[in-house]
Structure formats: C-alpha cells, structure tokens
Amino acid sequence: MTPRVLSIAGTDPTGGAGIQADLKTIAAFGGYGMAVVTALVAQNTRGVRSVHVPPPAFLTEQLDAVSDDVTIDAVKLGMLHSPPLIEVVMAWLERARPPIVVLDPVMVATSGDRLLDAQAELAIRRLCERVDLVTPNLPELAVLVGGPEATTWAGAVAQARTLATAADTVVLLKGGHLEGASSADAVVTADAVLPVEGRRVTTTTTHGTGCSLSSAMATLAASGLSWFDALGQAKEWLTGAIEHGAELEVGRGNGPIDHFHQLRQHVPHLRGTNSWTARAWRDSEPIRARVDACEFVRRLGDGSLEPDRFAWYLGQDALYLAEYAELLAHAGELAGTPEERAFWEHGSDAAVEEARLHRTWVTELPEPAPATRAYLDHLHATARRDGHEALVAALLPCYWLYADLGRRLAAQGRPGHPFGDWLRTYADPAFLEAAEAARSIVDRVADAAPPDRRTTMAAAFDASMRHELAFFEAP
Numbered sequence: 001m002t003p004r005v006l007s008i009a010g011t012d013p014t015g016g017a018g019i020q021a022d023l024k025t026i027a028a029f030g031g032y033g034m035a036v037v038t039a040l041v042a043q044n045t046r047g048v049r050s051v052h053v054p055p056p057a058f059l060t061e062q063l064d065a066v067s068d069d070v071t072i073d074a075v076k077l078g079m080l081h082s083p084p085l086i087e088v089v090m091a092w093l094e095r096a097r098p099p100i101v102v103l104d105p106v107m108v109a110t111s112g113d114r115l116l117d118a119q120a121e122l123a124i125r126r127l128c129e130r131v132d133l134v135t136p137n138l139p140e141l142a143v144l145v146g147g148p149e150a151t152t153w154a155g156a157v158a159q160a161r162t163l164a165t166a167a168d169t170v171v172l173l174k175g176g177h178l179e180g181a182s183s184a185d186a187v188v189t190a191d192a193v194l195p196v197e198g199r200r201v202t203t204t205t206t207h208g209t210g211c212s213l214s215s216a217m218a219t220l221a222a223s224g225l226s227w228f229d230a231l232g233q234a235k236e237w238l239t240g241a242i243e244h245g246a247e248l249e250v251g252r253g254n255g256p257i258d259h260f261h262q263l264r265q266h267v268p269h270l271r272g273t274n275s276w277t278a279r280a281w282r283d284s285e286p287i288r289a290r291v292d293a294c295e296f297v298r299r300l301g302d303g304s305l306e307p308d309r310f311a312w313y314l315g316q317d318a319l320y321l322a323e324y325a326e327l328l329a330h331a332g333e334l335a336g337t338p339e340e341r342a343f344w345e346h347g348s349d350a351a352v353e354e355a356r357l358h359r360t361w362v363t364e365l366p367e368p369a370p371a372t373r374a375y376l377d378h379l380h381a382t383a384r385r386d387g388h389e390a391l392v393a394a395l396l397p398c399y400w401l402y403a404d405l406g407r408r409l410a411a412q413g414r415p416g417h418p419f420g421d422w423l424r425t426y427a428d429p430a431f432l433e434a435a436e437a438a439r440s441i442v443d444r445v446a447d448a449a450p451p452d453r454r455t456t457m458a459a460a461f462d463a464s465m466r467h468e469l470a471f472f473e474a475p
C-alpha cells in the first residue's frame with residue numbers, strides 16, 4: 001500500500017525546507033504526500049524575511065478538509081508558529097487520530113531566524129506527549145528539557161533520555177550540530193539508546209535536513225518499518241541527498257539537499273547531468289579541447305593524415321588494446337554485480353577482436369611507444385593499487401573519448417574518406433551504447449563509494465584522460 005502522509009508545516013518558496021521539502025521527501029520514499037499550511041514564510045537559502053499566518057480557523061478548515069475525505073497513514077508536524085495554531089493541531093489530532101505522528105519541533109532556522117514564538121515553547125512540550133516520535137536538533141532539545149545546549153554526544157543522549165521519559169515518547173536525537181567526522185543520530189527511549197552512524201559531509205547545502213529527515217521517518221514508519229530501521233534507511237538517503245545538494249546550484253546561502261538524487265539517474269533526459277561521470281567529463285574539458293586541437297586528430301578527421309602515421313598509430317593501438325582487454329577482464333572479476341561482470345567481459349572480448357582487426361592493417365607489430373607504455377602502466381598500477389572503483393574510472397576515458405570523437409569525426413566522413421572505416425567503427429550505435437553503459441556503471445560505482453574513494457576515482461579518470469591526449473599527440 002502506498003503510505004498517505006500529511007505534512008502540517010510552514011512553507012519555503014525556494015523549495016528547500018518546510019512543506020516543499022516534506023512533499024519531496026515523502027515522494028522520494030514512495031509515499032503519497034499531502035500538505036496543510038500553517039504559515040507562509042518569505043524565506044530563501046539566506047534567511048527568513050517575513051512570516052504570514054492565516055487565521056487559526058482556516059487551519060482547522062484545511063485539516064478537516066483532508067481528514068473528512070482521506071485516510072491518513074502518518075502525519076509529520078513541522079513549523080507550528082504559535083500557541084493558537086498548536087491548539088488547533090492538538091484538537092484535530094484528538095478528532096482525526098492518525099496512527100503515526102512525528103513532530104519536528106521547529107523553533108529556529110539554521111539562519112538564526114525564529115520560526116516559533118517564544119511563548120509557544122510550553123505548548124510544544126505538551127504536544128511532545130501526544131506524538132509517537134519527536135525529532136529535535138540540539139538547540140531545540142535543550143529548550144524542551146530546559147537545559148543548556150549539549151556539546152557532547154553523551155550530554156545530548158542524556159537530554160534525549162530526559163525528554164523521552166518526561167513525554168513518554170520516542171526521541172530521534174540528531175547529531176548534526178555536534179562537531180567531528182561523523183554525524184550520528186539515535187533512536188532514544190526512556191530505557192534504550194539505538195545509535196545510527198553517519199558520515200559528516202563537508203558542505204553548506206544542509207538547508208531543510210531536519211524537515212526532510214522527519215518526513216522520511218513518518219513515511220517509512222507508515223510503510224511498516226520500526227523507528228530504528230527507518231532511521232537506518234533515512235540516514236543513508238539523507239547523506240546522499242546532502243552530498244548531491246551542491247549540484248543543484250540553488251541559492252547563494254545554505255543550499256537545499258537533493259531529495260531526488262537517486263531518481264535523477266533514471267530520468268532519461270536528465271540522466272547523467274549531475275552524475276559523477278558528468279562532472280568528471282566537465283572537469284576534463286581543457287584536456288579534451290587539446291585532443292580536438294591536436295594535429296593527428298584534426299587530420300584524421302579531414303582525411304589529410306599521412307597513411308604511414310595512421311599505420312603507426314594503429315600498431316600502437318593494437319598493442320594498447322591487447323592489454324586493455326586484459327584490464328577489462330580484470331574489472332569483470334572485481335565487478336559488484338553479474339550485469340557489471342558481463343559488461344566488462346563482453347568489452348574485453350570486443351577489445352581482443354578490435355586489436356586483431358588493427359593487426360590486419362599493419363605489417364608487423366611495433367615496440368610500444370613511451371606514450372603507449374605509460375598509459376598501460378597507469379592502468380595496471382591503478383588496478384593493483386586502487387582497486388575496483390578506480391580501475392573502472394580509469395578504463396572509462398577510452399570508451400567515452402572514442403565514442404565522442406567517433407561521433408563527431410564521422411560527420412566529416414564523406415564517401416572515399418581514407419579513414420572512413422575507422423571513424424565509422426567508433427560512431428557505430430553499438431559502440432556508443434557500450435560507452436553509455438560503461439558510464440552508467442561508473443556512476444553506480446561512484447554513488448556507492450565513500451568520498452575518499454571518489455577522489456581516487458577522479459584522479460584515475462583524469463590521469464587516463466591525460467594519457468589519451470599523449471597517445472594522440474605521439475604519432
């Protein structure tokens with residue numbers, strides 16, 4: 001069943017926090033999102049400008065309009081602004097009795113702007129007693145237990161236990177405001193603490209993390225998960241969403257997270273625009289410009305290249321492809337899935353065949369030129385030293401650069417072009433498809449890799465690009 005989840009919260013017209021973030025999160029977890037607006041907030045990634053609060057009676061009307069018609073599987077409460085609105089929500093909870101209620105006791109935005117009247121804090125404490133899960137950040141937790149803001153994990157856990165006991169509820173303790181390499185959270189009850197580890201991302205795109213986490217918890221709980229299992233899933237997703245936030249390029253302050261970072265890879269017209277490989281490709285632009293400009297490539301394209309230079313190149317390429325095929329087979333051995341293994345194995349067979357064809361065009365195989373040897377040594381060293389992720393990143397430029405060049409140079413392939421056959425091989429739809437599939441694999445590998453591994457992948461990709469350039473400059 002699709003969980004029907006209602007967010008009762010304020011707005012963020014830039015889409016990063018509040019109701020907009022809640023609806024995106026609910027959708028990202030496969031739920032059906034609904035929204036009742038408590039307050040209209042003129043805010044952006046830099047801060048809050050003003051707040052407009054419709055009359056409490058209108059909040060009642062919105063709430064009843066939903067519950068009179070729709071079965072609600074879970075409710076997430078966000079910005080409730082002031083005592084009159086909190087009273088309306090409490091009365092409605094009594095009437096509608098939704099099975100799961102998660103309260104994000106929103107008080108102050110990251111920008112420092114107040115989103116809750118100071119006199120509403122008592123009402124929020126009372127509300128904590130009526131909900132199934134409370135998700136305060138550390139400043140909010142301190143207000144709820146009437147203590148100083150915790151600066152250590154142990155201090156935060158103690159406060160979360162105090163709140164869980166006093167309100168007889170479950171507390172999701174969020175460690176985002178602590179310092180250190182990890183950003184752990186925990187499910188805390190009066191007598192248990194269940195931590196969930198998470199790595200801290202160095203970024204400023206954290207706007208709306210609290211809103212999103214609480215909506216994810218509501219949706220996952222409505223799907224039947226325990227609080228602990230829900231937190232494990234929500235945190236993994238949230239960390240990825242934080243990591244991909246900067247790619248959205250939204251706003252000049254604390255930008256939003258990317259709620260749909262997992263989905264984006266499957267949207268055909270968007271596929272890859274924000275992916276790891278797309279960034280690596282963009283970063284390699286200066287090298288690719290030099291490949292395009294190099295004499296060998298230009299004259300290969302316009303057909304004016306001397307035949308003996310082309311033959312020399314083919315001989316080197318035959319040497320390269322023979323060992324490249326071995327490295328593709330090795331990537332197959334390291335592959336994480338049967339599909340990936342099959343892809344690299346097929347690529348290896350194709351490279352063996354390509355090397356054989358090249359050899360038929362040259363009278364005898366030459367010694368490897370320094371550029372050929374250096375490129376192959378780099379690939380072997382990457383395989384030996386840096387493992388699967390870096391190896392597939394290092395293997396990708398050969399696919400991608402040739403597909404790109406083949407497609408563009410083949411456009412110049414008039415009838416009788418002396419290198420027309422060669423150009424058409426790399427513009428062949430099957431080769432372009434293989435290059436696209438290699439990209440998708442590398443993106444999947446990069447998405448699953450921790451940040452330090454991705455850095456190693458980027459270095460491996462960049463080095464291969466430079467070796468490709470040297471290879472084209474050698475003849």
Ligand SMILES: Nc1ncnc2c1ncn2[C@@H]1O[C@H](COP(=O)(O)OP(=O)(O)O)[C@@H](O)[C@H]1O
Pocket residue numbers: 136137138174175176177183184185198199200201202203206208209210211213235238239242
């Ligand atoms: N830089 C970060 N890297 C990874 N996770 C983070 C980071 N900042 C916050 N989080 C996570 O985002 C969620 C919200 O955390 P927090 O910042 O404490 O709350 P709020 O957004 O309500 O102020 C928590 O799961 C926290 O661990």
Ligand SMILES: Cc1ncc(COP(=O)(O)OP(=O)(O)O)c(N)n1
Pocket residue numbers: 009010011012017018019041043078079106108109110111115206207208209210211212254
């Ligand atoms: C309307 C609205 N609700 C809540 C917040 C605070 O969101 P949060 O997830 O805590 O993220 P930050 O804004 O603190 O980064 C908000 N800004 N607006």
